[in-house]
Amino acid sequence: MFFPVLAAVLAAPPDAPRPFEFKDGDRVVWLGGTLVEREQRYGYWEAALLAANPGKRITVRNLGWSGDTVHGEARGRFDFANAEKCFKQLIDQTLELKPTVIFVSYGTNESFEGKDGLPKFEKGLEKLLDALKPAGARVVLFPPLPFESGVPAERNADVGRYAEAVRAVAGRRGVGFIDPNAALAKELAGRPPVRLTDNGMHLTEDGYRLTAPAAVAALAPAVPELDWQKLDPLRKAVVAKNELFFHRWRPQNETYLFGFRKHEQGRNAKEVAEFDPLVAKAEDEIDKLRKALK
């Protein structure tokens, strides 16, 4: 069901873009909303990315946050009403990780504001990219994915507008733009119709698996056939690493560990840093499995 909608909304550009090339040792930070955040629970896209680049060490830090926008709206916590602080969170969280590559995947949530919201979105995206400049990272923009059937038609018209805006910003700034839709269309062509989401919006576990080849199609010179049985240990190692990293960067009880009640439990905040060596160890495990793929 994904495919016809996609074809209608986002015709693939005539000439396929040059694939993005990773360097050995690249550190990817991945920004976005639920689509990105939920990927870390399943790990299909991330494992596919590693499998497509088995000769390079690539570490991924998933900073997806549900409900987020280019303005960092979901990240403000107690400062939710302070737009400046929300945005600063998004920038600080990213820069702190010293990324060499930044994936930016926004537009879905903003698209609910329709045509009228476009200028604000474009301006916000530009502001975000400006603020991320100090990282000196290579930036890749992703368009919002269309909804599956079952939603009003104007929904996808709006999503299409926002996808075009992302493409336009990428063009203007000369940063990477990867639209997985054409690859996805190819991938799903000839298969029996399949539903990738339950609610029309968010990929299911199967959805992530089925879209993985397309998601990484332009992230490697050549993507091998993804044998998920064979890749299962790698994918599980990715999920395990992501869980540990999640406890590191979005720990529960932040109010008491780092927030305005840190005088009460701040002494336990040191525990959170204890996740660092655990993440590093998990990263080594991924590396081992990745190298074995070669």
Place this chain on the structure above:
Amino acid sequence: MRHHLAVLLLALVPSAAFGQAKATVPDPDPELERKTFVVAPGFEVNLFAADPLLAKPIQMNWDPQGRLWVATSETYPQIKPGEKANDKVLILEDTDGDGKADKTTVFADGLLIPTGVEPGDGGAYVANSTELVHLSASKPGGKADRKKILLSGFGTEDTHHIIHTFRWGPDCHLYFNQSIYIHSHVETPHGVKRLNAGGIWRFNPDKTELDVFCRGWVNSWGHAFDKYGQSLVTDGAGGEGINHTFPGAYFMTSQGPHVQRILHGLNPGSPKYCGLEVVSGRHFPDDWQGDCITNDFRGHRVCRFKLSDDGSTFASREQVEVIKSTHPAFRPIDVKMGPDGALYIADWYNPIIQHGEVDFRDPRRDKTHGRIWRVTAKGRDLVKPPKLVGATVPELLEQLKSPEGWTRQQAKRVLKERGKDAVLPELKTWVEKLTPPSITGQPPPESERPLLEAAWVYEGIGAADPILLLKLLMAKDASVRAAGVRSLSHQAPPLAVQPEAWDKLVRDDSPRVRLEAVRALGLRKSAAGTALAVLDKPMDRVLDYALWLTVRELEPYWLPEFQAGKLTFGGDAKKLAFALNAIGNKDTVKPVLALIDGGKVPKENLHGLYLLLAQIGGPAELGRVLERAAAEQDLLKGQRAELARAVEESVRQRKVARPPALGKFRLLLISPERPARLTGARLIGLWKVEELRKDLEALARLPEAAEPAEVAAALEGIALFGDAKAKEFIAGLCDPTQKPEVRRLAVAALAGLDLPAAAAKAAEFLADARPEPELVDLYAAFLSRKAGVPALAKALAGKKLNPDVAKLGLQAVRASTLNVPELTDALTKAGDLAAARKPPTPEEVQALVADAAKGDPARGEQVYRRKELQCLACHAYGGAGGQVGPDMTSIGASAQPDYLVESLLLPNKAVKEGYNAVRVVTTDDKVHLGIKVREANGLLVLRTPEDKEVTIPVKDVAERADTKSIMPEGLTDTLTKQEFADLVAFLSTLGKVGTAYAPSKARVVRRWQVIDATGENGNLFRRTRVSAAAEPDNPFAWSPAYSLVSGDLPLAALPKFTVWKDTAEQTVLRFNLDVTTAGAARLKFNSVAGLTVYVGATPVEPKPDTTVELKAGVQTVTLLIDRSRRAEDLRVELDDAAGSPARVALVGGK
């Protein structure tokens, strides 16, 4: 060496070592725990399930098969690095029906602090940290191996606030809660839903439709529906008992666009309650049906409340407890009716319940135990659990007539899961067969409810039957009509309803129906006019709130129409005034003026319109308001001051310029109302009214008949001119030749103009000042300005102060919560004081805890009540007392003694949620300290340590930082060792079952006001008569007084006076009653010796059990006590009068 090592260890890990040393971990034998239970007469308790299979239950819910699903967490409160989260969802089954679980299945593990579980749709909905997931097993009866993430983006800022309290509503939607620290941003195909504080969500998993149902509360771990679908809520960290809520309502600590006004719970002054269930079914006696059961988890009690209609809402009365216990680990936290009609209680079983206040790693935190208790009525038959899962659709529909709420709800769930196609045809037939109630005259009770259940099934299966809804709206039973309106409002897209039908509903005879109608209209864009028609019928507070909310929600639709002249609300000035007042929008100045000038507004509404004008108007309108405040004859007491204050707020917050003409403004300076005079003086300065500066200068010199407060206001006004002339004038008043009061106030005022000069004058003044409490304000003038501290410290160098004058300075420093060593040192040196106090070591705390074990709570209560300790000024007991700090009702049952000792000595160490202070520096460099009450529409409202609300425009905020507690350090410094031990003993006994300090359901008068024995009051008595104190707007000055925890008000400590020489000594007291429905109520006196009683201004013959007739509104009861005829303490209890409709509550607060 060994000894040394132990000391070293203690120093390294003080809290852990300390915790071990003082651990009060009880014997975990469930039978020992059960034996401590004092159970309501006629009931008994047995153990349904316990550890080791069940550890740390958090929430439980039944499935239609009669199996109990329990969410449990051993990871709580915080995952440890290197440990894998392995929390579980268990299924408990009683397969042989003997009232004990005999089968435990681990349905799911590997979870991270699952705070909610609700079975359904082939598995269970589970709260899993940031996500709401659905877990299911691919093999029937197996362990969950499939997980669907349904919603993501819930906040986790606090693991005892993360999403919780899952419950299927009667409409088969999933309701769940989040608490105050949680910020959630959830994507749905219908847009991102955000909720940045506490509230209740309503979720339809079939369509991923998620909405905020209502907002607020600190930590609302209880939500239940009565049999008509009305929502009741309890708060595990708030003190208002049972709360009645409805769509869109805001309660305490809400965030959202309409936080200006909130609703309150039905039992203010309650301890905190967790879990909530409504009693239903044949196993329980008739007089228990519909009662609310909730848990005072701090006080080890399972409590019962009886609800009755009170206008559009309910009144709630506490009954005898279901269970009370002295067991320190009995922590009832969830409660549900079971399939057999018994009541089940989840016992989290933990001596430690604090979240942030006790170390996450405190070893006393129990990680392994947990119980489910089962309460049954002795000698009454249990209910035979119904067979639902294999039943046919018609059989299931018949179950919707069951007397057990459990059966009806589970039958609906089974029907919902059968799906629309299987259910709809049978449902239609079933509904048709139900006798239409409207044509049979008076229907028997209950005969209309099945129709309501049918409408809820329709909602569940995602279908609609407009005819059925119409039948509900025409039902004889008002509760069914009200539920019908709610069901109608759930229809999406909205059903077309004839406007006449709405007109009828908002004028329904039942206030509950009107309430639902008004709220339902909030979803209809052009409905403001229809909603306002509710004003044609009697209103009550909750209805007024509902209409206010609806009118505000609809503002984007009606205001433009109104401004374009297309909408007039039928030309009804009352409705228009309500609407304009509700939105307080500055674009409505002209219509407000037109209303005032039109002369059609009822007199009682006029004041509100002028207040609104002050809030939204420009210079000319403010001038008009002041004209009224200064010169209008026909005003009620207090209205002048209220109008003047509203103007001042506008000038400060919106910077409204001076009116073009001042008219009779000057009369404000001689207004009969003192606050109006003070405001007038400040306004002169705010507007720099040059021609009136002379008036201020005269007032600042403290002429005869003026008071220091007026001097302060005059000086503030002069300082606001901010010019050289002002500085010179004020500096002149700092001169040693001036009166000391004037001098002190002048120095403080000068601090706003010239800090170095003021500091020099302050040092000069302090050197020969007497140690009066007012000096604290002088110090505060420097402490509240950023450059004030170094300036004053510098000026004090080399000065000698009276030691007590210096001590007052240190007191001011502590109250400011600032860390200012330079000033502390300067004061210590100048006053020749000993070095400042040091924080206690863990060993010292330990020693004090040991002393407290030997303390005497009764003596401790006397210490607690001492004026100089200020405890009562900030903390309430049972809702009576200050509201700045947490209510102390059951502090001892929840807080460990070490926490109490530390909190007294180091108030900043652990601060209860909602009581953290904010320090704000405004652009004029003034520092404000207080607890945030709300922030909305660009205004920040703080509650100051003096229990006053201050409003600061957010745009004036230059700096803002969270600080800690506003409880000053050192309050207990003056206590002897024994007094301190007694105080801790008292606090740690408060709320403990089995002691004299256990919470009581009696509605005892705790908050009093008393006439001080001042000369002025005495003169007033001589000029009028003693009974004048009972009259409204009487001129006396009243001070607060509070009963002991026992409810007795000690007479010995009360002020008394003789009016005429050789007459008996008198004491005059009063208390307030909040009457929401008028009628008779009883006042029970421990003795009436020496009492004269007035209700309002009407004398009432006092008897030990006096029945009084009360009008709606806040009523005052005044007592004159002839002290020559009474020596015993006074105790007054409020009680219901048999058969009376009256709904009366005691007024609490400071």
